Amino acid sequence: MSRVLIVEDDDRLRRTLAINLQARKHEVRTAADGRTALELAASFGPDLVIMDLGLPDMDGVDVVSTLRRRSAVPVIVLSARDGEAGKVAALDAGADDYVTKPFGMEELLARMRAAVRRAAPAxxxxxxxxxxxxxxxxxxxxxxxxxxxxxxxxxxxxxxxxxxxxxxxxxxxxxxxxxxxxxxxxxxxxxxxxxxxxxxxxxxxxxxxxxxxxxxxxxxxxxx
CATH class of the missing domain: 1.10.10.10 (Winged helix-like DNA-binding domain superfamily/Winged helix DNA-binding domain)
Incomplete structure (x- = not known):
């Protein structure tokens, strides 16, 4: 079990992700905007952040960059932006992985395991x-x-x-x-x-x- 912060402004997808992860015994918090995400990251102390780039109040790349300045928490970006430039910007800002929407839940779970594994070397x-x-x-x-x-x-x-x-x-x-x-x-x-x-x-x-x-x-x- 790990603590996961989901940052996604799509209510339906945010709930779906939360339900799926809670069913797998993860402790989950959710945010619909960047400001709430940063506040929760500080108070909740997640082991992993799953984040959309298209947030209503700020660009998700800026949120990633701020998270990375504050901690080494793994960040997996979920986004409909499938262009190379968007992926490079997110990765260079500090994201650990990038999953393009739509995606399969099993693929996301595999990416989560890999990100957490990389973050905790033997x-x-x-x-x-x-x-x-x-x-x-x-x-x-x-x-x-x-x-x-x-x-x-x-x-x-x-x-x-x-x-x-x-x-x-x-x-x-x-x-x-x-x-x-x-x-x-x-x-x-x-x-x-x-x-x-x-x-x-x-x-x-x-x-x-x-x-x-x-x-x-x-x-x-x-x-x-």
Whole structure:
């Protein structure tokens, strides 16, 4: 059982989601607008937020950004905005996943489990140290040479997916689905862009990376 905050201005969908999650023993609170959502997030302390972007009082992306500044609670966005720009904006604001309406309840439940699992790494893999980097998965924090490196939420998700299995080759499809969701698998340009950004921030020599390794045609690997 976990505490779930549902932020959705459609009364029918909000009730449907609440009933389904309560039937699965989740403790649920609901909000129909962004201001109420932020107030409940502070008082209720949810383990997960499910949020629509089309809210009546403020843009859902702004709510996501505010939530992310305040806590590391996983956020799954539900939205009828299916364009790439909308997804990228939500993910870069701090959303952990993006589900396009209409959606199936089982898919949403699977996304919820994955988001909560990513947010709570096993104790023995919570910190990964290399001669130049210290990566704290629980605090979502990276130090390079003792100085904190600021990563966007999407950059962090890509790095985290690799760091969780050091030395293991992660296929491009697996990495895409882990970070962007199960409907992705062929958008290799996403990975090229974000891996290049991570190397610029984390590698001493981005052109000859030591930690973030590409295996052409196969995938990517994190070497401690």
């Amino acid at each position: 104790e023995d893999t919570a910190t990964v140290d290399t001669p130049t980097l210290s990566i704290d998965l629980r605090a979502k924090r990276v130090l390079r040479g003792g100085a904190e490196v600021r990563l966007t939420p999407t950059e962090w998700h890509v790095l985290e997916a690799l760091v969780r299995s050091p030395g293991r080759l992660v296929s491009g499809r697996e990495l895409l689905q882990e970070v962007w969701g199960p409907s992705y698998g062929d958008e290799t340009n996403y990975l090229r862009v974000y891996m290049a950004q991570l190397r610029r921030k984390l590698e001493e020599r981005p052109g000859s990376p030591r930690h973030l390794i590409t295996e052409p045609g196969l995938g990517y690997r994190f070497e401690p």
